[in-house]
Amino acid sequence: MVFDHFLLSRLQFAFTVAFHIIFPAFTIGLGSYLAVLEGLWLTTRRTVFKNLYFFWIKIFALAFGMGVVSGVVMSYQFGTNWSVFAVKTGSVLGPLLGYEVLTAFFLEASFLGVMLFGWNRVGPALHFTATFAVAFGTLISASWILAANSWMQTPAGFAIENGRFIAVDWIKVIFTPSFPTRLAHMVTAAYLTTALTVLGAAGLQQVRNKATPETKVMMRMAIGLIALLAPLQLVIGHESGKVAHEYQPAKVAAMEGWWESGRQPTILLGWPDDRSESTKVLLQTPVGFGSWVVAGDASTPLKGLKAWPKADRPPSLIPFWAFRIMVGLGLAMIGVGFYGAFLWVRRKLDAARVYPWLTLATAPAGFLAVVCGWMATEVGRQPFVVYGWLRTRDAISPVADGAVATSLVGVLVVYSLVFSAGALYIGRLLFAGPSSSEQARDAVAAPGNALQLAAAAEEIAP
Amino acid sequence: MSLDLPLIWAAILAVAVLLYVLLDGFDLGIGVLFPFATPEERDVMTAAIAPVWDANETWLVLGGGGLFAAFPLAYAVIMPACYAPIMLMLGALIFRGVAFEFRAHGRNRGKRWWTFAFSAGSLIAVLAQGFVLGAFVQGIHVKNQAFAGGPLDWLTPFTCLTAVSLTLGYALLGSAWMVAKSEGDLQIKARGWAVRLSLAVVVCMALVSLATLVVNPAVGARWGVGLTGINWYRLVSLSPAPLVGGGALFGAFLTARSGRSDSLPYLLAALAFMAGYAGLAISIAPFVVPYQLTLWQCAAKDNALALMLVGVAIMLPVILSYTAFVYWIFRGKAKPDHAYG
């Protein structure tokens, strides 16, 4: 392994994008949750919903801010570190990203201001519109960026002219074979991630014996969503797998740890090794089960990694383990959802002792599953950036090794600082929990609020 | 008749970048002015920009994303050439961006640190943008349609000058914005900043203009100024740009000092920026990488430009109207109480 600007750029890209996706994974779900809460408050006028809105909007503001700043970094890295990629794909991917800015980013960013600072300035209908616009904007944004990524995974509707990609059919460029399943899988993942966090936040107060009407509502809303979406995610994920198998069989072979071609088992635990071209198996199903899962027929022979020349194979270890962690967490989510629903139906939820601890343990599961899912998808696409057409190695910018090494160190330092502070502030809010009464809410006022600013100013004054 | 799509796109991007400079310019400028304000004044200053900074910064994303989409080759040459300042800018923007929220959550030391981060982040981001501007104007080393220079090409006396000038320029926009958005002592202070900064910016603009003629002889020739003599006809016919710029800055100086208008200083400072921008356009059009690659050489395929043009034709008016609407909602003097709850 040589630490040249190529490897360093890959590390930098992987780190910054994995950092970025943590926030969309949360804000996409939380945006919709806030829209639902505000809608419920406006229609039922139950203060629980308003209190919950004010609680989660503070956390949303923090997470959204981190999502925005880490996203701006992403949009410039295509040029700084992957300039050849930019030249070659600009005529195809450019419009998709351009439309993302025009239809989503401006919408989110403009109405975010109204959402966060407009409560006393605009009427309830307009404020709700702003919340809705922000939530909707995150979904539009996800659609465009995933269209771009899906084109890189399963390119379609293009031709090559003077060594560059050009579009011949825009509908095919946008709706590539892997786009529908990827969008469904990612949006569901974002909703699950948020629901698990909300559930954990409610569980935290129950563990501390501080459950309130608000936290009880939180817990029930989250359980309902998880019980519904977690099983659905299994189905969507399975469909994703089928698409991947059709268009990127080498990726599936890597995720499954298959080397030889033939009827395949499903390896449950093991250790794939690129050098010896084999997987050390600890636990696996009978041969044929893997073929049945992926191809729907136990007797179908499927290709193993050795069917491809070495230069065209993805590395196997990361896709293999990232995929297993994601699926394992997905199964755990189904368990948490069903167990919670069971307690709820039996009216034992509020008295449960073990369950709230369980929700604490699974609160970060969504984030982990999302990052692992992307690791499996993106590393499994290697050695290509545009699958089958443009190798990652040929997409790199002509920049100096030292420049990238410096920026990578800078990125690591800046991101860890910002992340620690953000996590601390979000953690404090989560620990304090939603307030129940109007006065209490004012005391822990929203960011930028006069009361809070006054209090903070006093603290600083000597 | 077929449209000259690359030319239209050059115009669209020029407008996007101009809007970026005029809008994010004032909120970055306010960050630059932070050290000169008291803690209470700082809270008013952030309140004056907190609802809009994110939308302002989105013009930067449109600028970068638009360059990628419309002129991929220019994007691929300029970004690696300005690798260090761009990375620096992005890092600095992270700090100042999160500081809006973090400042309100930090307790004693936390709040002080994020106040510092907001200010330093703003300053570094502006300086970095000034370096990018300078590197762009002085010329980029291009071979085989790719960047072929060294990692420190962007750092020269000329780019240092543009960095300092842009910083003072943004600070002027920031102080003029505060004249419009504040009252009482803070407004008096802001007027003082605006008075001094408008003078400083006149000097800077003159210095940068002269230096540009020297650093890049091709630009000099554009303006009719060369070693062999001066083409007066050319120079005079192009002189409205610098004259309007200088006049507008003088106007900003006068209106800030007289205290009769709250909004004119910002509008005049913005006019000065537009004039400087026009001067830049005169110096480099039709190149996107000055004197190396023209906009037609760098343009994306026509069908991509056309598709995006449809998007812009529909979305830009929509975006501009809701942007105006949001500014209208938050019109009037800023108080540190624009909050929900």
Ligand code: HDD
């Ligand atoms: C599935 C969703 C998703 C994915 C895969 C990505 N993003 Fe993202 N991005 C979002 C979903 C999102 C989001 C939900 O729209 C934002 C808004 C705030 C946030 O937390 O995430 C966001 C913010 C955001 C911003 C700031 C927008 C603003 O100024 O308001 C930029 C420039 C990007 N992203 C760019 C990228 C790039 C270049 C990516 C790929 C390499 C990327 N994002 C992956």
Ligand code: HEM
């Ligand atoms: C947001 C979730 C995403 C994650 C976590 C992610 C993760 C990764 C990782 C780990 C790599 C490195 C693979 C390797 O080099 O072995 C990579 C590569 C890449 N990804 Fe993604 N990705 C995401 C989304 C996207 C999207 C939406 C796009 C494009 C629109 C994209 C474009 C790229 C490009 C251009 C590369 C090549 C550079 C490289 O190999 O490092 N990614 N990604």
Ligand code: HEM
């Ligand atoms: C429960 C069983 C699950 C299965 C069978 C499954 C299957 C898959 C497959 C096959 C891919 C690769 C798709 C491709 O490369 O084209 C993938 C990607 C991904 N998974 Fe899962 N998944 C499951 C659960 C989850 C869960 C619970 C989450 C998060 C909460 C998640 C998040 C993701 C993400 C973010 C990606 C990358 C984006 C994409 O390619 O769709 N997955 N998943």
